[in-house]
Amino acid sequence: MKDVKARTVFVPPHRERGVVDARIAEAGLRPTAQRSVVYGVLLDHAKEHPTADEIFIQAKTEKPEISMATVYNCLDALVKHHLVKQVHLERAATRYCPNMDEHAHFLCETCGEVWDFEGAAKPRTSGFRVPSGFTVTQTEVNMRGVCPACAEQEVAR
Amino acid sequence: MKDVKARTVFVPPHRERGVVDARIAEAGLRPTAQRSVVYGVLLDHAKEHPTADEIFIQAKTEKPEISMATVYNCLDALVKHHLVKQVHLERAATRYCPNMDEHAHFLCETCGEVWDFEGAAKPRTSGFRVPSGFTVTQTEVNMRGVCPACAEQEVAR
DNA sequence: AATCTGAATTAGAATAATTCTAAATGTTAT
DNA sequence: ATAACATTTAGAATTATTCTAATTCAGATT
Known part of the structure; x- marks a missing residue:
């Protein structure tokens, strides 16, 4: 199996x-x-x-x-x-978040709720240049937008 | 030229x-x-x-x-x-940050200073799965670590 | 089991950042 | 010039968090 x-x-x-x-x-x-x-x-x-x-x-x-x-x-x-x-x-x-797996946070700007988006930041491909001399120990990704529930309400109006 | x-x-x-x-x-x-x-x-x-x-x-x-x-x-x-x-x-x-170009922020955990890292998040390659139904309007990338000045002081000790 | 020691918990006071309120001032349109 | 509205102001109020000092608790030691 x-x-x-x-x-x-x-x-x-x-x-x-x-x-x-x-x-x-x-x-x-x-x-x-x-x-x-x-x-x-x-x-x-x-x-x-x-x-x-x-x-x-x-x-x-x-x-x-x-x-x-x-x-x-x-x-x-x-x-x-x-x-x-x-x-x-x-x-x-x-x-506070007890999910220690790498993940991004998403904040719905309409209702204020926070969601976890699973995945892992790939520093190499993420698109940012880390100047030499800096040591990055942690990368945090936060997104904003509209969650499905709020998007629906929007349409209904 | x-x-x-x-x-x-x-x-x-x-x-x-x-x-x-x-x-x-x-x-x-x-x-x-x-x-x-x-x-x-x-x-x-x-x-x-x-x-x-x-x-x-x-x-x-x-x-x-x-x-x-x-x-x-x-x-x-x-x-x-x-x-x-x-x-x-x-x-x-x-x-407050008047730099409206897309960029990441870096927080030095030793001295608390914040730096701008230029670049742009590439949602496609950034490594996170956005569940369907969510609209992402903004992606923010924050890094933590040690800045060059603090790294130097660390070594000196 | 009684005692000691340091860690953890508690209530309430103190602090820090921000927001609110109501009055005063400034600006723009009539 | 006047009305209508936006902006600014000082200070009070609010909110989240940290601090303080006293008390309680857990585990180690007698």
């Missing part, structure tokens, strides 16, 4: 008992209750690219004592340990 | 009398004294990708009565009329 093609779409792991903690531990972080909740919420809502605030509200339903400061602390720790990325497409609340 | 190669590096226009105003007018904006000062300052400091605050400080030397709110108003107007772009590489003060 042939091998299945490499998966290019990010699928967040199920939040089975221990899976989230294991990932946190693998990243070299102590899996505290709060970190598990925060990371778990983020994995569950990866598509929405939630803000700290949105994560806080959701986390509270699982752990009512959690504080906003802790959500920020946990997110910072997750970012430092490469489990999560910050997304800044506009000057608005930072959004 | 052969033609000189097309210039790919953004050269801000000199701030000769009227040039800045003419650009503002061409963009469909009334060239008020404040707008001229704000746009002029930004053109003079294009390399630095200044924040509203930095523009305000500099604008004050030319027009002491100008207020912060006006700097924001002017910048908003310039952005709306496609004379200026906002740059958001991190959650920090918005930076």
